[in-house]
Amino acid sequence: MKLVKNIQSIAKDVIQQEADAVRHLADLIDESFECCVETILRTGGRVVITGIGKSALIGQKIVATLNSTGTPALFMHAADAIHGDLGMIQTDDVVLAISKSGDTAEIKVLVPLLKRTNVTLIAMVSNRESYLGRNAHHVLHAYAPTEADPLDLAPTTSTTVALALGDALAICLLEARGFTRQDFARYHPGGALGKKLYLKVCDIYPGNTLPLVAESATVKEVILEITSKRLGATAVVDAHNQLAGIVTDGDLRRMLNQYDTSHILSLTARDIMTPSPICIASEEYAVKALQIMQAKSITQLIVADQGTVKGFVHLHDLLKEGLV
Known part of the structure; x- marks a missing residue:
């Protein structure tokens, strides 16, 4: 195996590139983001997050963050959705689909099926003009110009941006719901964190x-x-x-x-x-x-x-x- 001589330089470039993309993300927060927050607040159901590949992993983390901060959420894998898991979705749910390209085969199959359920569809995509972006009710613009790897293939910058945007969504919902330390303790009873909030x-x-x-x-x-x-x-x-x-x-x-x-x-x-x-x-x-x-x-x-x-x-x- 060839030893890379400039390991530190490569690592710093990756971190800098991802940091720049996250910083630029702040400039993309607009009325569409606000509409997404308001839509989720108005719904009486849950946020169902779906995706495939690395987007699915990011989706699972966002689900965990939403649940722990007062917004009921669950994860539905995009591939499993077309083989029965669509039954998880209820009419008052909001579906958040995560896809960098917005044009993957699974997404193109899933979107029409979601439309039949009459749920509100939010797209988290890098390309607003993608199939998913054009067919969603609202768009969260997770723009990632390039990935951090030299081949521009491995999901790196795009997943970091999606994760940060998911955190922003969760915290906005937390603030809007008036989520308190006591609420947080109720959802985190285990471990040192929970004990700091509830143990007397x-x-x-x-x-x-x-x-x-x-x-x-x-x-x-x-x-x-x-x-x-x-x-x-x-x-x-x-x-x-x-x-x-x-x-x-x-x-x-x-x-x-x-x-x-x-x-x-x-x-x-x-x-x-x-x-x-x-x-x-x-x-x-x-x-x-x-x-x-x-x-x-x-x-x-x-x-x-x-x-x-x-x-x-x-x-x-x-x-x-x-x-x-």
Whole structure:
């Protein structure tokens, strides 16, 4: 195999060529694009995306993006459509057909069949004057002057442009629908991304022990509570069971430096605690707890609602949930 000497140069040329095509795509956004968005918003059905070859792969990605951002969509392979899959299409659906040339054999067979179903047809094509472009109700102009390969054959620039145009369509629909972070969380419940959007502190702290002492607790009692509960700290409450402070491992080390050994036995939790500790409400999102810990360089937070101690959330909990 012959080793290409100018590999870096070739790679940069490919990226530059595709970037230029995507930049030019912005100049092609016109009233036709707006009509496509409005048509999809008005429909009570789904967006059925079809294509063949590499266009089919791009179509599947656009379907995934639409579904995850609030626009119901499904993929129908152009070749399978003429062998029974046309039954997937309902009368209130919108069909988006992706084809660089707009003149492939499968598309020329499929378009008349789609017209019989009376659905709205949107074409995503490089050539507006192609068969698909002329027979569609609306056109998304995915213009790609040349492919990035030296033979101008392999779908490269054209698929990148189609992908970018599909993203633009999905985000416009997202904005128009008023899609929120909560909506996004509903569609992405799995993984770290979903957990950042829906996991709350109250989902975590009940799994932990609750180290808790009174202000009058002796140093020995404080140490035993911290040791037995294994969270590296204990909350301190006043006579009304309201949060008064926190004693951490660090507070114990500072106590040893500050007081004589003979004096330590006479100290109470009130003497060594950090008053008015940083805490978080139980209904806050877990990612907020992580942000506080990172900003304050601490590893645990007291969970408290209006001064009443509910529990602890530890950095290890957030690690276990995959938020870090």
